[in-house]
Amino acid sequence: MTEPKRPEVLVLGGGISGLAAAFELTGGEHPDGRLAVTIIEASQECGGKIASAQIAGRTIDVAADGFLARRPEALDLIGALGKSELLRTPGTSGASIFARGKLRAMPEGLSLGIPTNWRALAKSRVLSLHGLLRAGLDLVAPRHDLRGKLGDRAIGPLVAAKLGREVVQTLVDPMLGGIHAGHVAEMSASATFPQLLEVAGNSGSLMHALRATLPPSPTSDAPAKPVFNSLDGSVASLVSALVECLTARGVTFASATKATKMTRTHADYLVTTDKGEFSAQAVVFALPAEPAAQVIRELDAELGGLLDTIIYASVGVVTLVVDPDLLPKDRHGTGLLVPSTSRRRAGTAFFTTAVTYLSTKWPHVARSGDELLRVSVGKIDDVRFATLSDEQLVTQVIDELSELFGVVVTARETHVKRWMNALPQYQVNHLLRVGGIEAAAERLGHVAFTGAAIGGVGIPACIGHGRKTGQRIRNALLD
Template sequence: MHEADTRTDRPAPAGHVVVIGGGIAGLAAAHRLLADGLRVTLLEAGPRLGGKLRSGELAGLRVDLGAESVLARRPEALELARAVGLGEALQPPATATARLWTRGVLRPLPGGHVMGVPGDLAPLAASGVLSAEGLARAGAEDALEPEEIGEDVALGEYVAARLGHEVVDRLVEPLLGGVYAGNAYRISMRAAVPQLFDVACTHASLGEGVRELQARAARAGQTGPVFSGIDGGIGRLPLAVAEACRAAGARILLDSPARELTRTATGWRVVAGSADGAGGAETIEADAVVLAVQAGPAARLLDRIAPSAASELRAVEYASMALVTMALRRSDLPAGIADGGASGFLVPPVDGRTIKASTFSSNKWAWAGTDPDLFLLRTSVGRHGDEGDLKRSDEELVEVSLADLGLAVGLAPTVRPVATTVTRWDGGLPQYPVGHLGRVARIRSAVAALPGLAVCGALYDGVGIPACIASAGKAADVVIATLGAAGAPLAPTTDQHTGQ
């Protein structure tokens, strides 16, 4: 974050910026713009802020109903949390011992890997995750000739060619699926795991490259927790950012989707209206605009002014998923959960289960485990290309989750939750197929031809919370630089109405 960056070498730009989208990217962009002295109006189409960061209550207990942690080895989310008064609330997981439910048994998730790609086969062999044949195939990589990757490659295809399909199917898929809810055989290695792509291009083997990445992390002192949470839930973060933005003078409008975006002789005009269309419309004049929305809404707004960007945005695919959150009686828990040693487990799609993962929230987060009688856990269902189970009712998703938990950890079939809630994220996670970075570059190039306009969010620079905040900072800096360089409201170029 740039909260403390006073940059006295130039005057702060003056102007009004409309931020469209009230997820964490839009809120972070607004926070950054306000810190530079700009006036901000934020438009959110829905009734609440935070996007896929959402907190709620279940059986009187605080729960995260969306993302539950941030990557602690990137600074952006932690810095933003501290800037909005949540520094003291940051906390690592109470336990981070995850398991894999594969080949019929809960097995330890082996260490020494980068997104499931092993650098050391010893922990992998000890875990029993791979068959003897799969382990032998992974160990045969040193006998293979190095491969030319080119500009990009599907992560699953490349890893399978080097280490065998079992490594992809039982390690890479469940880990990558937890981030993107996608298919490892389609996801771009360069876009999704760029550090792995870099060492794959420069090292004779993937194993050697992974060991190099681990050595770099050790030299950089990155030996602490990989993830961090917030006491009370990550869903507190967007609300705290919004409160800080309001305190700094931001105008934040809910149920106010942006309907039209046009250029004017002095900047931009945004027409916003109520979500149901019954509340009329408001026309807002601005010097600049930040689009922090998903591909579909962004494409609609850019159709006339940047048709090439709109076309690229329409090609972005999204995955849907559902989170099933339950409160169980501690007295009903089997030892596989009640011993407190595990934070949950991942499920490889190849095993054919309904749930893709389960988090033992009351084990994983100290703040979620304080009730002596109730225990919180959740399961996830659905990923790109495998979303049939999402057609089930909420009640059915609870039942299939309980059935899988019975098979995985021994939860008795007679156990009934005290309370449940199902949160559906329809089209929630953008997919990063091979060539995704090229698409992002083309979108940004088309948008850059319209001074005073910038884009940010999960589809551009990574789906994780720190990546979204970094994307927001990049967009805010583009706007700040444009307004600062202009020193006055922008004059449109001659192609303002054509987008050419």
């Protein structure tokens, strides 16, 4: 007697979201072979925006270099894969900001860049006297939020009304905007910082209200937990572990295969790729918004249009291997941020948005005799880096580093990685768009959307949303 045919599922995109979805489609922590899963991935390798390169004889991340440890999703998955022994913690904390003409340690008590402690803000001297006094008004005469709690808000104007524009330009935009390579002027509070939206409607001080949401200060009994984790052998070893696990579970990897179109026969979905057609009873989209829109448009033009409204920022990551003796010894914390309003001595805007002191932040990649620096360039409104050759870009960032540090920096080895259209922008009302996409997908049957444009930008959010999406489709097919 022949076995009944297993339901087939196609996962489009082998980034962390698609791999996490496939983990659940194959049974999650209790694997079984009840579904036949195929991952269609345009590149030769899976991983998407998690990638590493060999630099100075080490495997170094050239996109995400860590993930939030205060969210459980990445840690849970790493545990389920039996790889917890690979977890690594940062060697230090804190960072500097280029403010008022020099690098200064960021004030303590920031909540995603928003100050919660005026004294610490004053001590840091990152603001002008006028900016500091304006922020202090929040304590003595807090501004009421006249717009009320209804609806979404842009973070920048909301915080500026409470604490002044200088706080936004000097701290909030570089920190929160920097995570997304966007600007808080257009960034959705409900999608990126919902607690802010909750407390902004209160009549009292914003700084006080946000301080109450911070984790308790560390004590000797309860020392501070790391905010971030990484993995030995780079964050990309999570991708290798997942691919290994899924391969052992019998998942088919169609790599170097680009999905271009999806249509429907009565019971099946038909996905056209540059290597031929694949049919299945369910499809999980784990693609960036633009290719997802392209693939779905023929079946549902409205859904394609909704995906098209999500815009992306491009960034560049320049890794430099530097002689540690050439760098200033008083570098603070894990790196530095450069506000986009800062100007170089010559009056031009910096390309650099952030510098990570990689070998200080992650002791597991440190070696005596060299220092690894990683310079991030580019933002939603700044793609100047894309017009330069690799050599020109390296020269540009070294020149800027020399100005930031006040010493002549030279590099022994360099590596440039460009991430074009890589970071989705969560603009005001982003969650309404996502709701529309999910509702439209539901009308198509066993079709679901996940990925950084939909389920959250960081690795833990992508894993959490990817797993939930995989579970939902699995349940729908097996019920």
